Amino acid sequence: MNLPTDALLEQADRLARRVSGLPWGEAEDSLSRLLAGASGSTLLEIVETAGRNLRMAEATLMRAAGEIAKRSDRDAVEPLARQLGDRTAAALVARVADVPLGRAADWCRVGAELVDRESLTGEPLPSRWPALSSAVDGGEVAVHEARVILGALEAVVPHAEPERLAGLEEHLIAQARILSFADLSALCRAIPDVFDPEGAELREEELRAKSGFKIVHRRDGLLRWIIDAHPEAAGFLTAALDARTAPRRAVVFADEDDPEQDRALEDTRTLEQKRLDALQSICRDSLKADDGDVSGTPVTVVVHIPLEALESGIGAATIDGVDAPISAATARRLACDAKIIPVVLGGESEPLDLGRARRLFSQAQRLAMAVRDGGCVWWACLEPPSRCEAAHLTGWARGGRTDLAAGALLCPYHHRRFDNDGWELRVIHGARHLIPPPWVDATQRPRPVDRPRLP
Structure with a gap:
């Protein structure tokens, strides 16, 4: 009888012999050293053998978990999981095997589906999916x-004859051997539409019913958004975020005198941070286009800040609807946008000033900046004027003027870096240059701002 445990012992012995056969040096006192x-081919051979060991061990765990799930069924006289103090079979397996609950649930679910059956008279019957059962036991x-193959098979059971189901089962097993898990999952998700095209709308409605948007207020002040998006919403969200974060859209300009990338202008954000900034930018654009009124005021973001914090740049401010405070520096930067209303508070927290028109650049000035700057002035940033803010080169609260020459277009990310990191923008020989702070570049070498233009 060929059991998964027999194959597991064979694979484990092969792995042990392969590792013990490596040449030992005098200093090798650990597996890492x-x-x-070892050579590259040897490492790959060890990984392949260990991977097969892992699949064989998981097959054994899956079989045991499936039996535990069977004995823990609600219809059982004394469910095994409840006898041992656990609510479900998956919780029991997760506790005993010391693995995440989701992984244990997969073992229980697959094990219960692939378990050998019995007839009404007690005669043994093969698994409902014999080919898949054999492939899992064999580590293939x-x-x-x-799990994903079973999901696809179950979805088409009402719409396919047994012969077609058996052929589909064999086909998916063959694809699992050559496809990555992501590609296999995509294939399995598409199969129900092939066998039951008329049910596509119902399946979409089921996904819509499961979709949602959850907001979690974390203790550290961050807001966690958990989005389960149905395909239509995911399409819009993915396209909008990719349009502003896709690496292929980023162009790096190399200086002939400095072939290495300029570290001072390097974008150090992670992909997750870029996505958040892109989502924030999308929301800003939405507010700019929203003509709805609230008490005669365009729908906007309201920032509350004490007068002394606005004047000194030291302190905190709050945004309506957000529990965690922001710094005064961030509030002053936000006040550059006409859709951000700063509510300046006095000593008794009474409103003293709700944004003065002269601190904001006019629409005509923004258009002039768009023509002059062509987008974010930060070198190698490709954000267009529509996604930029009209920034004061010297803060308005520090005496900066709301003049065209005293402003520039900066995207939200580089506006934040300009204000918080201590960058400057100077005119040198008739051309504008960004001057980094000493802690970024000790030489403070000027970086040209103006984009090349055809005559």
């Missing part, structure tokens, strides 16, 4: 791959 001296298909 031993593998450091991993448990997480079997």
